[in-house]
Amino acid sequence: MSPVRAGLVPYAGDMDTPNVKQMARVSRRTTPMRFLARTGFAVNGVVNAIIGAIAFGIAITGGGHADQSGAFAAIAATPGGIVALWIITVALSALGVWYLLGSFFT
Secondary structure (H helix, E strand, O other): OOOOOOOOOOOHHHOOOHHHHHHHHHHHOOHHHHHHHHHHHHHHHHHHHHHHHHHHHHHHHOOOOOOHHHHHHHHHOOOOHHHHHHHHHHHHHHHHHHHHHHHOOO
């Protein structure tokens, strides 16, 4: 029996069935996914705060760029910055997956 017939792998016609929507809804509500999504929201706030601090510094000194690349460069320049960037990558990716899963049933 093929995986599609066994119901293990959906085919294109099944993508809008309640089963896929239900799986997306259930996986979005799991504790690990909610934790990662909340971490993504927090990290997004931290990155925006760093951008704001860079913009404040630019306003005082008159030079530089206040954007996400500047914020990530500032994070990378700190001790442990590469580890922090990996945490940011995982958290923002999880937030993106959480939004994607939400798109199945909103």
